[in-house]
Amino acid sequence: QVQLVESGGGVVQPGTSLRLSCTPSGFNFRAYAMHWVRQAPGKGLEWVAVISYDGHNKYYADSVKGRYAISRDNSNNTLWLQVNSLGAEDTAMYYCARDVARLTGSYFYGMDVWGQGTTVTVSS
Amino acid sequence: QSALTQPASVSGSPGQSITISCTGTSSDVGSYNLVSWYQQHPGKSPKLMIYEVTKRPSGVSNRFSGSKSGHTASLTISGLQAEDEADYYCCSYADGTSVFGGGTKVTVL
Numbered sequence: 001q002v003q004l005v006e007s008g009g010g011v012v013q014p015g016t017s018l019r020l021s022c023t024p025s026g027f028n029f030r031a032y033a034m035h036w037v038r039q040a041p042g043k044g045l046e047w048v049a050v051i052s053y054d055g056h057n058k059y060y061a062d063s064v065k066g067r068y069a070i071s072r073d074n075s076n077n078t079l080w081l082q083v084n085s086l087g088a089e090d091t092a093m094y095y096c097a098r099d100v101a102r103l104t105g106s107y108f109y110g111m112d113v114w115g116q117g118t119t120v121t122v123s124s
Numbered sequence: 125q126s127a128l129t130q131p132a133s134v135s136g137s138p139g140q141s142i143t144i145s146c147t148g149t150s151s152d153v154g155s156y157n158l159v160s161w162y163q164q165h166p167g168k169s170p171k172l173m174i175y176e177v178t179k180r181p182s183g184v185s186n187r188f189s190g191s192k193s194g195h196t197a198s199l200t201i202s203g204l205q206a207e208d209e210a211d212y213y214c215c216s217y218a219d220g221t222s223v224f225g226g227g228t229k230v231t232v233l
């Protein structure tokens with residue numbers, strides 16, 4: 001079935017880095033734009049980043065621009081989020097999600113498939 | 125990138141209809157028909173309920189409908205059921221990024 005599985009989260013110290021992974025299955029990964037969305041404990045959803053289906057275009061929320069990097073490998077069916085200079089404000093559940101739009105230069109239509117999330121906790 | 129404005133809570137009795145508003149600006153909701161709505165039950169991942177303002181994904185009940193007027197988008201749930209009790213988030217494209225609303229807790233009385 002169509003599925004996304006995140007991994008790579010953990011408990012890390014402030015100032016360190018992590019690379020989160022998202023592994024898709026059950027659909028043609030290379031045809032879809034992909035997003036990362038995070039949710040701090042007890043808080044609402046926050047959009048983080050999107051990457052086009054071909055990896056050529058990337059956009060970020062102002063809150064993470066310059067510290068986070070989204071990337072993908074369509075040959076190996078993997079999406080990543082590199083998170084650097086972590087602070088307490090980055091503590092959250094991180095979800096990867098598939099955009100509704102397929103093989104189009106536009107994204108942000110909606111996110112129709114979500115993973116179960118991976119938790120990042122920044123603590124000294 | 126200011127968050128879209130949603131009411132913190134909305135409640136209704138079984139069988140009733142409720143509407144959740146989502147107010148943005150001319151930089152997001154007011155300029156693009158790229159508003160989506162998500163349902164999230166406690167401890168679960170979000171689920172897409174509406175996209176492109178009015179479109180409903182396959183498998184989503186037709187009791188859920190979306191609309192937009194000016195800078196405000198709305199999600200209406202008709203024939204409210206116990207299983208609809210959850211948090212609901214709107215989301216809009218916003219000049220090269222995306223922004224969520226703060227979320228609305230729907231309570232079925």
